[in-house]
Amino acid sequence: MDLRLSPDDRVDSGAQRKPKAQRAQSGSGQPPRNSKPRRPKSQKVRRKRSGGMKFIVGLAYFCFTMLLIGGVAVAGIVVYYGRDLGSSSTWEVPQRPPNIRVLASNGQLLTNRGQTGGEAVGIHELPSYVGQAVVASEDRRFYSHFGVDPIGLASVAVESIQAGSLTRGASTLTQQVAKNLFLTPDVTPARKVQEALLAVWLEQNYTKDQILELYLNRVHFGSGSTGIEAAAQTYFGISARNLSLGQAAMLAGILPAPSYYNPRTHPDRAAERQRIALANMVREGYITQAQADAAAQNMDANVATQRVAGTEYYVADWVETLMNDYLGEVNEDVIVSTTLDWDMQKQAEFVITEAVNSQGPDLSFSQAAFVAMDTDGRVRALVGGVDYNQSTYNRAVTSRRQPGSTFKPFVYLAAMQQGYTPDTLMVDEPLEYNGWAPENSSGQYVGPVLLRDALAYSINTVAARLAIDIGPEAVVETAYRMGFSSNFQPVPSIALGTQEVSLLELTGAYVPFANGGFGVIPNVITRITTMGGEVLYEASTAGPGQILTDEQVGMMNDMLQTGVQAGTGRGAQLGNWPMAGKTGTSQRNRDALFVGYTASLVGGVWLGNDDDTPTRVFGGQVPAAIWRDIMAQAHEGLQVSDLPGTYVRLQDRVAVPMQDTMPATGQPVSVDQIQQPLGQQQQPQGEVPFEIQQQQPIQQPQPVPVAPAPSDGIGSLLDGLFGG
Structure with missing residues (x-):
């Protein structure tokens, strides 16, 4: 048997063999019927592949x-x-509005001032979870994108298409920084394109941490707070450097809608946003679930409470207004150290608030102000009103009111400078000068009276007579020398405190009586530095120098001490501390004041109403008591000191018999009556307000008749007996 394979028996032989029809034709020489030429299979595959x-x-x-x-x-x-942005080579991050950190003398933070409400804080100064909370909530791919987040944009686009409307924003933190720094908040195609461009530029020129720091210090947190420091101070009363995890999460949570999620007005909403922020941090791996649970449960630290704006805010406002005078334009964050004594400030705030709340309704006053300074003019406490939250108007610095009888010491001082003494005798009687007729509100007059007693009992006619005798111009000149800065008119009624002054300048003008005659300029700022410690301003001891002689200081202290020992200021007595002062009540009882001092501190108190309506309080009542209660604590631990100045009272008073009568009694004046202090005669009750019937500029004053001097040389005893 032949087992050899022929070519036709091979597996691939079919591709080489001819079809039977072809074989048959080849054998017969004729093509088969109805047959068409066929292309090879390989040619068909090639055409299909070519089309694909x-x-x-x-x-x-x-x-x-x-x-x-x-x-x-x-x-x-x-x-x-x-093209509206200009060349990128000209782009630069604008400066943040400067912040003014205001400190008490012991370093206690009073508050921050400026447009932002808080200083800029470096990212390295904050706990790490502060930035993490913001990144997890606002831009979780912040550390991986190039300023614009394509993945975020695609995600928002898909969500919005499915929902049929825009579901959420897709701006990155960098884009938000770009918007806050360079652009308006308007949502337009132009702004979005510019925002993206600027975001890419920021990413190329700043590190991620620097961009996050810019964001934290520029973003708005609501309630007038811009930046993380302002937000921490506003909502928690602490620095952002001390924020807890829960507090950081709450602040991060409110960013999408600060008003809607405001912790003050909507605490439940803020708490829910806090839980979402904590969950985001867990998702991103910044914290564990256990840490998130603990932060959410510690509500005592997380619940934002209303920070009460205390009276120290009046001081901060004043400091802010002074910055241009001290530095010119402020273009960086600064630290201002003040002279304010924190403990004394809080004591003054407490005493004044209690007095207004407890006695104001019955005595028809609703506002108060207080200023205290040391004998160098450094302000130690300043209260500009009862409640800063209700009214930021500073009644101690900005307001100008009639000082009433608290201005009389400067009339008497002007007289002392022209030869009068506390033992000069004058007559309290009805007075009319060029149509002006000041009078004592009691309608009674005590006749001859020593200047010491006239000032102690705040007798209007004597002060008016002095101003007429020496000339109002002399009074104005003396007042300016003592430190007043208000615009005074030289008219007789200036003697009765009719021209308006601030409580700050009034109190400062008393300081030379307490320090031995040296003029001062009230000041509240001791030093201004940059955040890096560079000193921009340092207070100096320069001032007007000595403006009173030792004898003039002694005479004034002799009279003003009598006022608190036996006169209208008895309610201000301060235990064993030698002190002096003067009460005051303006026309129609619209203002009640007391200014007093020791050798260590000077203080002024004002009570009244903002609408200028009358009160039913006198300077020797509530104002004197307020002064005493504040100063009692302020003097604790201080060495008791006598008031400065030298003046020896006359022991043997000599009087010339007078052929006159005391207008109040109609009885002849006796030597004994002249020699007796007013305290043994009829004493006016409280203050002696007055009415101005007509006020005209003073003409040339008449000379003052002086009684002949006795042989013992006491020539001024009866100066001004008849008053001219």
């Missing part, structure tokens, strides 16, 4: 073309909207 490639290539070409067109369109849009 053409489609793929065409699709790729189409996509490339569309991308190219889209890119050109995008580039055109970018160029069109970006």
Whole structure:
């Protein structure tokens, strides 16, 4: 048997063998009927493959073309909207509005002032979870994108298409920084394009931490607070450097809508946002679930409470107004150290608030102010009103009111400088001068009276007579020398405190009586430095120098001590401390004041109403008591000191018999009556307000008749007996 294989028996032989019909034809020489020529199979496969490639290539070409067109369109849009930004070489991050950190003398933070409400804080100064809470809630791919987040944009686009409306924003933290720094908040295509451009520029020129720091210090947290430090101070009363995890999460949570999630007005909403922020931090791996649970449960530290704006805010406002005078334009964050004594400030705030709340309704006063300074003019406490939250108007610095009889010491001082003494005798009687007729409100007059007693009992006619005798111009000159800065008119009624002054300047003008005659300029700022410690301003001891002689100081202290020992200021007595002072009540009882001093501190108190309506309180009542209660604590631990100055009272008073009568009694004046202090005669009750019937500029005053001097040389005893 032949087992050899023929070529036809091979597996691949069919491709080489001819079909039977061809074989048959080849054998017969004729083609088969109804047969068509057939192409090889390989040619069909090649054609199918060629068509698929053409489609793929065409699709790729189409996509490339569309991308190219889209890119050109995008580039055109970018160029069109970006041209308003100018060249990127000119771009720079604008300076943050400067913050003014105001400190008490012991370093206690009073508050921050400026447009932001808090200073800028470095990212390295904050707990790490502060930035993490913001990143997890606002831009979880912050550390991986290039300023714009394509993944985030695609995600928002899909969500919005499915929902049929825009579901949420897709701006990155960098874009938000760009918007806050350079652009307006308007949502327009132009602004979004510019925002993206600026975001890419920021990413190229700043590190991620620097961008996050910019964000934390520029973003608005509501309630007037811009930046993380202002927010921490506003909502928690602490520095951002001391924020807890829960507090950081709450602040991060309120960022999408600070007003809606405000912890003050909507604590439940804020707490819910806090839980969401903590969950985001867990999702991103910044904290564990246990840490999140603990932070959410510690509500005592997380609940934001209303920070009460105390009276120290009046001081901070005043400091802010002084900055241009001290530095010019402030263009960086600064630290201002003040002269304020924190303990004394809080004591003054407490005493004044209690007095107004407890006695104001019955005595018809609703506001108060207080200023205290040491004998160098450094303000130690200042209260500009009862409640800063209700009214920021500073009644101690800005307000100008009539000082009433608290101005009389400067009339008497002007007289002392022209030869009068506390033992000069004058007559309290009805007075009329060029149509002006000041009178004592009691309608009674005590006749001859020593200047010492006239000032102690605040007799109007004597002060008016002095001003007429020496000339109002002399009174104005003396007042300016003592430190007043208000615009005074030289008219007789100035003697009765009719021209308005601030409580600050009034109190400062008393300081030379307490320090031995040296003029002062009230000041509250001791030093201003940059955040880096560079000293921009340092207070000096320069001042007007000595403006009173030792004898003039002694005479004034002799009279003003009598006022608190036996006169209208008895309610201000301060235990064993030698002190002096003067009460005051303006026309129609609209203002009640007391200014007093020791050798250590000077203080002034004002009570009244903002609408200028009358009160039913006198300077020797509530104002004197307020002064005493504040000063009693302020003097604890201080060495008791005598008031300065030298003046020896006359022991043997000599009087010339008078052929006159005391207007109040109609009885002849006796030597004994002249020699007796007013305390043994009829004493006016409280203050002696007055009415101005007509006020005219003073004409040339008449000379003052002086009684002949006795042989013992006491020539001024009866100066001004008849008052001219």
